[in-house]
Amino acid sequence: MEKMERRNETTTPEFILLGFGDLQELQFLLFVVFLIIYIATMAGNILIVILVVTDPHLHTPMYFFLANLSCLESCYCSTIIPRMLVSFLTGNNHVSVNGCIVQLWVFGFLIASECYLLTAMSYDRYLAICKPLHYSVLMNFKVCLQLISGSFFGSFVINLILLLFVLQLHFCGHSVIDHFFCDFIPIANVACSDAHQIKLLSVLLTSICTLPPFSITITSYGCIIIAILGIPSTTGRQKAFSTCSSHLIVVTIFYGTLIIVYILPDSNGLRELKKLFSVFYTILTPLINPLIYSLRNNEVKVALRKAASKCAACKHVD
Ligand SMILES: *[C@@H]1O[C@H](CO)[C@@H](O)[C@H](O)[C@H]1NC(C)=O
Numbered sequence: 499m500e501k502m503e504r505r506n507e508t509t510t511p512e513f514i515l516l517g518f519g520d521l522q523e524l525q526f527l528l529f530v531v532f533l534i535i536y537i538a539t540m541a542g543n544i545l546i547v548i549l550v551v552t553d554p555h556l557h558t559p560m561y562f563f564l565a566n567l568s569c570l571e572s573c574y575c576s577t578i579i580p581r582m583l584v585s586f587l588t589g590n591n592h593v594s595v596n597g598c599i600v601q602l603w604v605f606g607f608l609i610a611s612e613c614y615l616l617t618a619m620s621y622d623r624y625l626a627i628c629k630p631l632h633y634s635v636l637m638n639f640k641v642c643l644q645l646i647s648g649s650f651f652g653s654f655v656i657n658l659i660l661l662l663f664v665l666q667l668h669f670c671g672h673s674v675i676d677h678f679f680c681d682f683i684p685i686a687n688v689a690c691s692d693a694h695q696i697k698l699l700s701v702l703l704t705s706i707c708t709l710p711p712f713s714i715t716i717t718s719y720g721c722i723i724i725a726i727l728g729i730p731s732t733t734g735r736q737k738a739f740s741t742c743s744s745h746l747i748v749v750t751i752f753y754g755t756l757i758i759v760y761i762l763p764d765s766n767g768l769r770e771l772k773k774l775f776s777v778f779y780t781i782l783t784p785l786i787n788p789l790i791y792s793l794r795n796n797e798v799k800v801a802l803r804k805a806a807s808k809c810a811a812c813k814h815v816d
Contacts, residue, residue: 511669513593513688517585517678529586535785536579542788543568546798553801559642560626563619564792566646570615571784574608577601578679578780595669598680602664605679606657609779610707613756614649616749617711619791621645623745624718627738628725656703663696677773679780683764697764704760712753719746741794748783748790755779 518528550556550565581601585591593601622642625633660682673688682700686693722742729735755775762768792798 511595512672513595513598513669513680513685514672514674515585515591515593515678515680516674516676517582517591525586525589529583532579532583532586532781535781536575536583539575539579539781539785539788540572542793543572543784545802546788546792547572549798549801549805553804556797556801559637559639560619560622561797562639562642563615563622563646567612567615567619567791568788570608570612571787574605574612575781575784577605577608582678592672593680598685599661599664601680602682602685603657603661605780606660606682607653609756610653610656611649613707613711613753614652615646616752617714618645618649620715620718620745620749623742624721627722653707656707660700660703663699667691667693667696676769678776681776683760687764701761704756708753708756708761712749712757715749715753716746719749744790744794748786752779752783 518524546568547565550561578601581593622637622645625637629636664682664685667686667689668691669688670690675684675688677684683697686697686700719742723739723746726735726738726742729738755778759772759775759779762772793802
């Protein structure tokens with residue numbers, strides 16, 4: 499009898515991800531919508547990486563930041579959307595515990611890196627606009643490389659700590675997770691072992707990833723806006739202001755939803771809302787960022803036109 503129980507417990511526990519509810523009629527529609535979003539996200543981000551890597555005019559710190567951001571975003575939406583697409587199509591929403599933990603870790607690593615990278619980018623813009631005379635001294639390739647690798651390293655360490663705690667959790671049987679990907683709190687909620695400490699730890703660690711970056715980013719953009727308001731020409735001012743405010747809006751949505759989802763206490767009333775807010779930073783941010791940061795930019799438009807005419811020339815030769 500005891501043997502049976504033990505075996506039962508060790509027969510591969512599994513997670514069932516509920517996704518967006520189980521309305522059968524909706525699954526195909528959701529599949530189409532998310533497929534389009536995924537293709538658009540990948541196309542936008544990969545285009546930026548290719549442009550920056552191939553066009554020497556774009557070999558500046560700002561574009562290195564943008565290309566790294568695009569790389570990161572195409573990776574992290576790939577950790578989530580393809581799996582969702584498969585389960586929309588096949589109705590199979592079972593995930594192994596190990597698979598879930600891998601998704602959790604990769605996603606956590608990428609999103610925390612993004613938090614730091616966005617901060618570094620806002621600092622770069624702050625230097626370019628508010629300290630233009632010192633820009634080339636303060637922001638050279640070495641500093642740029644240090645900021646980028648620092649972002650990845652910091653995020654790696656934080657997520658490694660979290661992972662060590664997640665691996666201590668004990669899961670039994672089939673647990674139903676009411677979410678569309680393996681996120682930290684939903685997983686901790688279905689553990690058989692006590693997950694109280696680890697939830698506190700996750701609040702602490704996500705605070706480290708979001709609150710200081712958010713404050714620095716807001717401050718940088720605040721200084722930039724003040725500087726822009728001092729520009730005498732109205733057309734230049736308007737353009738700079740619109741660029742800057744759109745950046746400010748997307749970073750606020752990004753950090754704001756992260757803070758709501760990971761730092762506000764976990765209560766039943768907020769659960770549905772948190773699931774909805776997760777869509778913002780997992781799916782909408784990677785879709786919108788290339789448009790807001792790069793594709794509206796004149797230098798990028800020029801590079802795009804050049805690349806397009808090169809392609810056309812190639813075809814002529816063929
Ligand atoms: C990311 O940043 C590094 C350091 O500046 C740069 O060398 C690299 O080309 C960037 N990555 C991409 C994909 O552009």
